[in-house]
Amino acid sequence: MKILKATNIVKYFTEPEKFQVLKGVSFDVEQGEFLSIIGKSGCGKSTLLYILSTMDTDYEGTMEINNTTVTGLNQNQLAAFRNQHLGFVFQFHYLLPEFTALRNVMMPALRLGKYSDKEIEHRAMEKLRLVGMDEYATKHASRLSGGQQQRVAIARALVNDPTIIMGDEPTGNLDKANSTRVFDIFKQLAHDNKQTIITVTHDVDFANGSDRIIEMEDGRIIGTHYPNGKQG
């Protein structure tokens, strides 16, 4: 099942001068697929990811996620959509420093308000356990190391059981051991939970471990590889 369809995505930067970053990018993503987007700096891969994430709405072309056309929705609708269907992991960990790890993970679920606070806390603890951070639940986010923060950020991305998890160089700031850990978590999510993973990465090992690699250059897709053999 196609979980995401991007058709002819075109994006311009207007500053400092008008510049076409994406020159008509089209691709589909299957449910449960672990997809990596690679390419040199400035090839437009991060720009593409932020368009896929629905946070950037200033583009041409259409995009469909989970059978919903998200192109043209207003900011509030998109926020609600992200809240429910998308999870993010960034290169920098971006936890709310005033709150505990557990509270950080609970935050998107509290916003969604689908479950009671008690239930949310229970689910958040489960996600923390999944990333191996359950012992640090009551620690303040600012007291955790980089790798620990990144794992908490992943738990946060997972708390609403989103259909797609997006990562912008999720291992870019981590050492080898932590990178491997994050990779294993993603792999497990894709194959066991059938959640779709889309990451932008520079990390060749990380990309080679995924199901499919999309290589970009100069605003275009120049190649698609299946490093572990084509699936489905």
Add this chain to the structure above:
Amino acid sequence: MNWKLALNIATTHLLTKKRQSIIAMLGVTFGISMFIIMISFMTGVNQFTEDMAMDNTPHVRIYKPLEIEDKKIIALDKPQKENDWYVVEHQRPKNELSKIKNGLTLAMQIERMPEVMGVAPQLSSQVFYNNGPVQIPGNIYGIDVKKQEALFQLDKKMDEGELDDLLKGSDVIVMGKGLAKKMNVTVGDRVSVTSPEGGNLNLKVVGIFSFGVAAMDESRSYATLATVQKILQKDPSYVTDLNIKLHDINGASVFKQKLENQLDGVYVEDWETANQSLLAGESIRNIMTFVVCATLLVVAGFGIYNIMNMNIINKMKDIAILKATGFQGADVTAIFMLQSVMIGIAGGFFGLFIGFFFSYLLSITPFPAGEFFRIDTFPVNFNPVHYIIGLFFGFLTTLFAGYFPSKRAAKVDPVRIIRG
């Protein structure tokens, strides 16, 4: 909108940056407390001056002026024709009593009118107080003691003795503080009073009063109507003034018109005409108070505005991450508005407390007003309405000051912040 969550985030933000929150709060506290102190003191002063003047001022006063007759007396019965001249040089007023005709009956009639709270008949005359060989000029007022107490609180102005003592004996008076000092008399002494017509009476001083107005305290004394009638050798219906108090002080000029239309041969005066300078001073003081207070609150508002703006710049990353994980613009606005409002409410209540504390201190601070003012400490008005207004406006200011930065926070573009 999840208010509980927004409130939780807002309080966490405030509690993590305690120092910054407290400084923002102190801005409001300062504004509100100054507002309370200023307005309590200013209205206290206004109230004091007004009481001082108004306690003793009738809202409407009826009296009979002595006027020089315009018409020539000699021509009264004879219609004047063109070639028929009467010339009277330097005509004098006729010997006319300044008595209000049927004064006491008239007083009872006026008292029955719905607008009227009460009417106090009064008999005033110039007299000489004999102090050994020296005569001190002054006025004596014959009053209906009970009515004077009820309407003009004369009993509250007594320094020594009781006003009711006037009713307990005959030939007794109460005397102004300054006058008593001049005469060197105290309660229990006797003074001799001479009327302009030559009537003389020996009176016993049973009380000393002071209004706080030197001109009054140095010339006045009060006695019962009967006593003054006795000094002046007049009949028991002789009264010269009817002092009227109304239920609504602002209806005085209308009521004056009504009386003027009904009465003849007397002069009716309302308090506004008699006290115009006082009223002007009061309204100027009120305007000043409100200008100063509004300025204070606006300054406090700018303080909050600045702090909230800085707060939002510091929290850009957090805002971006909240929006990335699905918080809407309104959620973000709510978080920062709540912070602003909490600062406003906490600062406001604290300000009310500080304001009350300092107004209380002021109200027990001795005020060196001289011996004539009936006042020992600064006049302060503890009106709960001021506290409600202060809180309300403090709240409103923070609402405004927080609104614009919060709206700005809602517009933060997460992509720009996260991508750097």
